[in-house]
Amino acid sequence: MKEPSPKAHFVRLAGVLGVAFVVFLTLKAILVPSSWDYDNWYRGDALELNASYELAYGGNDSCVACHQDTMDEFSQAKHQQLSCESCHGALADHVKDGVKIADAHMDDESRWQCLNCHEARVNKPKDFPQFDKITINEHKELDDEMLCIACHSPHDPTP
C-alpha cells in the first residue's frame, strides 16, 4: 500500500474550503437581488413595493370631477379649508374604478362629527370656535339630543 503524502490533510482542507467558497459565491449570486443598493443597504425593488399600495383618500381634486357645483358653493363657505373626506369619508369607500359603490353621506343622525371638532376643550386654541352650551344663550334651552345641522348648514355653519 502506498504511503499517503504527509501534506495530504492540507490538500483536503484546501479542497473543502475551495468548495465552500464556490458554494458561497453561488448562493450569494442567487440570493442577493439584482436591485440591492450596496451604498445604502436596501433592496431597490422595495421602493416599488412601498409605492404599490392602493389609495383610499383622493383629496378634494378627486371630488371636483363629479361634484363641481357643490365645490363652487363650498369654496365660498366658512368650512372651505376642510377636506371633503374629513366628514364624508374616504374616496375608496364611495367610488371604485370610476363607478359609485356607496353613498358618501356624513353621519347626519348624531352630533358626533360636529362636536368632535367644536366641543369646548381646554386644550383647543383660544381662537378656535368652541361650543359650550352654558355660555351661548340661544342654546341654553335646547334639548341635548337636538342635531346641530337642524339649524346650521354643515358646509357653511355661520352662527
Next chain:
Amino acid sequence: MPEIETHDTKNLIIKERSTEPDSRREFLQHLLAGTATATVLMVFGPGVNARSKYTNPADGPEHQYAYVIDINKCIGCGNCVRACKRENSVPEDYFRTWVERYVVNADGVYVDSPKGALEGFEKLNKRFRENIKISRTVPKMCNHCHNPPCIQVCPVGATFKAPEGFVLVDEDYCMGCGYCVQACPYAARFINPVEHKSDKCTWCYHRVQKGLLPACVTVCPQKARLFGDLNDAESEVSKIFEADQWMVLKPEMHTDPTCFYIGMPREVV
C-alpha cells in the same frame, strides 16, 4: 550638556519669528478686515438657516421631504388618526400616528391618548381641569430621522433610508424580529399582528409618489400638519426655518428627526 541645547533651540525660534516683517501691524490689519467682512455678511448677507443641512446636492434626489406639526393649531379631533387607519389598513388597537393630550398643572404633567385619539378626546376630568398651566394636543408619528437607530439594528437590511428622506420597511425582507421596535425612541413602530412584520408610518410613500399629500395632511381641518419639500425654498415647510422657531422630539438622542414641531411645550417628550 542639555541646558545649553535648550537655550540654543529657544534662540533659533526667536530668530525665525523676527524675520517676518511688520507682523503685529499685519495681524491687526487682518483682524480688522476680518471683523468688517463678518459684520457686513451677517447684516446684509444671504442668511444661513438649518434647512441647508438637509437639502440635497444638485446631483442628489430631486426632493427632500420634511414634516411639520404646528401644536398651536391642533384641536385633537383625531381626523388624522382615522384617515391613517383607513388609508394604510392599520389593524385595530395599533397606530401609525396618534395624538397625545398634555395637561400641565401645579401637581405635575398628565398625559393621555385614549385609543390614540381615534375618536377624539373626552372632556378632561374635573380633577385635572383646575389651575391648568398648559394644555395641548400633540400629534405623534415616525420622525423619519436623518440618523435612524431602527436602521442600524435591523439584521436583514429590511428597513432603510430611501431617497428623498423616507424611512421605509421592505415587507418581503422583514422577518418580524422586533429589534427596530425596541430601537425607536419615539415608539413609532410596532409588529403588525396580521402580517407579523414591522409596521410604521411611511409618510404615505404610495401617495407622495403619485403627487398627493399624506392622508393625515389631506384631512387635517386646521392645517396643523404640513408636508413638503426642503429642496424648494418656497415650500411651506422651508418657510418654518426662516422663523427659526422649530423644535424636534428628543434632540438628545441625536437621531436628527425630519419631523419638526412648532409651539411644543417643554413638557412634551
